[in-house]
Amino acid sequence: MSATGSVYVIENDAALRDSLSFLLASSGLTAQLFDSAEIFLAAPPPLHSGCILTDIRMQGLDGIELLRRLRAMGHAVPVIVMTGYGDVQLAVKAMKLGATDFLEKPFDGEALVEVVRSALLPKWLAAAKSGWGTDLTLRLASLSQREAQVLNCLVNGQTNKEIAREFDLSPRTVEVYRAKLMTKMRACNISELVRLAIKAGAFPN
Incomplete structure (x- = not known):
């Protein structure tokens, strides 16, 4: 079963954002880039497919608040959060708010792609519960x-x-x-x- 949908990358750091875009594109995945959670939420793309890849610590609206707002809006889109070293408690909080997975920086490129592909699989939630x-x-x-x-x-x-x-x-x-x-x-x-x-x-x- 192949992965489908876009990866919505939300990251303040331009260098990391571009690096993620290149990594995903080189793996055959379509990425849409956003400078901040505010910009993403101002005009959110259709979220019936795809997944979100977001940093948990960002200027302005952070990854935790983004998750809260997505939940309040009723979106069930898979969300993968990127955390800094030692941010285990934040990662736990994110997953309790509905994040699908988290990756601790610095992460391996192949590991990130694997996590993203899993999140993009159709019926990912049903599969996780089986x-x-x-x-x-x-x-x-x-x-x-x-x-x-x-x-x-x-x-x-x-x-x-x-x-x-x-x-x-x-x-x-x-x-x-x-x-x-x-x-x-x-x-x-x-x-x-x-x-x-x-x-x-x-x-x-």
Whole structure:
């Protein structure tokens, strides 16, 4: 099944905007560029197909407020947010507001294209709730109570030391739990762990 629709890129940084445009175009994807969320919302394109790729931190209207307004307008268009390093809490907030996925900068070009193509697939939401969603739920259910608690703390942006103090553990023990979480959830890094946890329904709106 091929990806369809335009990618609406919303990014203040002109250099990054142009780089994203080139990357998407070289991958056979159609991109429409917007300097800001305000410009995008002033005359929004038809949103019955395609997806939005937006930075989460922008001057003026940021990615979080954009998501709120899209939700208030009743749009169900897939939204992918780009976050800075360490913006896990913002990414969680974005996904609870309806973002489809998030990418942490600096990101790999191939990874971005893969995420965009997934968002452009027809019936993306139904697919996410079918077998793949069930598999994620099973991964989540395989966690022990302590592993689930550590996961919750990681998603909320807490450090290993903070988690250790909260549960009266050593930082080394927290590292062990974290490694087990990565293995059971099949995540390569904390960003992917957060995405998988939210998509599995661990942290509903």
